[in-house]
Amino acid sequence: MFSMSRLGRYECRVSGLRWVCKDHVNLKYQFSSWEPHRAMMKSLGYKQGGPLLDVTVISGELEEVQLPHFACFGDDPSFKEKVRVLHVEDCGVSVKQVDEVTRFHVKILHPTFSPKGVLVRSGFPVKAHCDLLLYQAKAAFLTLHAYLVPCDSSVEQAMKKKEQSYGYRSIRKPQPVKSLRMKDWFSLTTSSPSAEVKPPNMKLRYDNTTPNFFEVFIKDADVDFSMKLISDVEGEIVWDHTIRRGQKNIMPKRSVSQH
Structure with missing residues (x-):
C-alpha cells in the first residue's frame, strides 16, 4: 500500500493505520508476520494485540502514527501500563511504551519507522x-x-x-x-x-x-x-x-x- 499525503489526518480503511502530517509525506506500508518474534515476545511476557505493520516513510516526516489493536480494556484504569509496541529494527527488536491508548488504536508521537505492532501484557484475561x-x-x-x-x-x-x-x-x-x-x-x-x-x-x-x-x-x-x-x-x-x-x-x- 502506498500513500502521498498532504497536511491532514489520514486513515487506511484496509489496514486501520492512521497518521498525521503537517507537510507532504510519501509512505508505503504492508502487513508483516509475527512468527519470527513469537519466542522473544513470550520470553518478555507479551502477546500480540493487532497486526504487525511494516511502514516506510519515503519522504517527509510524520507528526504521529496510530497503530490498530483489538484489545478491549473496559474500565481498567491501568490498561496503558499493559500495552507496548514492538519495534523491529536493523539493530534488533525492542519493546517500547506508547504515548496514548484509545479504544482501537495506540498513538506514537514523532515516530521513526520500521515494522511495528501492538503488544499486550500476558498473564491477565484479555477481551x-x-x-x-x-x-x-x-x-x-x-x-x-x-x-x-x-x-x-x-x-x-x-x-x-x-x-x-x-x-x-x-x-x-x-x-x-x-x-x-x-x-x-x-x-x-x-x-x-x-x-x-x-x-x-x-x-x-x-x-x-x-x-x-x-x-x-x-x-x-x-x-x-x-x-x-x-x-x-x-x-x-x-x-x-x-x-x-x-x-x-x-x-x-x-x-x-x-x-
Whole structure:
C-alpha cells in the first residue's frame, strides 16, 4: 500500500493505520508476520494485540502514527501500563511504551519507522473486539466457512485471499454485539433443520496465518435461516443474524481517506 499525503489526518480503511502530517509525506506500508518474534515476545511476557505493520516513510516526516489493536480494556484504569509496541529494527527488536491508548488504536508521537505492532501484557484475561467472517462456496448445496477472529485487518485480508482462491465469496455481517474473552469457547448454531456444523464449538484464539473455522453445510437452503454464536462460558448469544436466500455479497469500498 502506498500513500502521498498532504497536511491532514489520514486513515487506511484496509489496514486501520492512521497518521498525521503537517507537510507532504510519501509512505508505503504492508502487513508483516509475527512468527519470527513469537519466542522473544513470550520470553518478555507479551502477546500480540493487532497486526504487525511494516511502514516506510519515503519522504517527509510524520507528526504521529496510530497503530490498530483489538484489545478491549473496559474500565481498567491501568490498561496503558499493559500495552507496548514492538519495534523491529536493523539493530534488533525492542519493546517500547506508547504515548496514548484509545479504544482501537495506540498513538506514537514523532515516530521513526520500521515494522511495528501492538503488544499486550500476558498473564491477565484479555477481551477482544471480534469479527465473524463468513465465506460461501459456489456449490449445489450451501457450504459456509465461519471464522471467529479478533479484529485484525491482516487476518481478514489473508482469509479473503485464501477463500477466494477456493472459489468462496464473502458474506458481510455485523460484528458480535460485545467484546469476547480470548481462549473462551463458543458454539455456532443455525435454525435450519438440515444443517451440519463442524466443529460444534471452538476456542477463540489469535492466529494471523491459519485460524480455525466452523464449516456449516446445509442441504436445503431455499429459505432464510438464522445463525447464532453462543458463549459456552456465559451461555449468552453474542451474534445473531439471518442468512437470506440469494443474498448478495457487496463489499464496502476500501480506500485511504482523511478523517
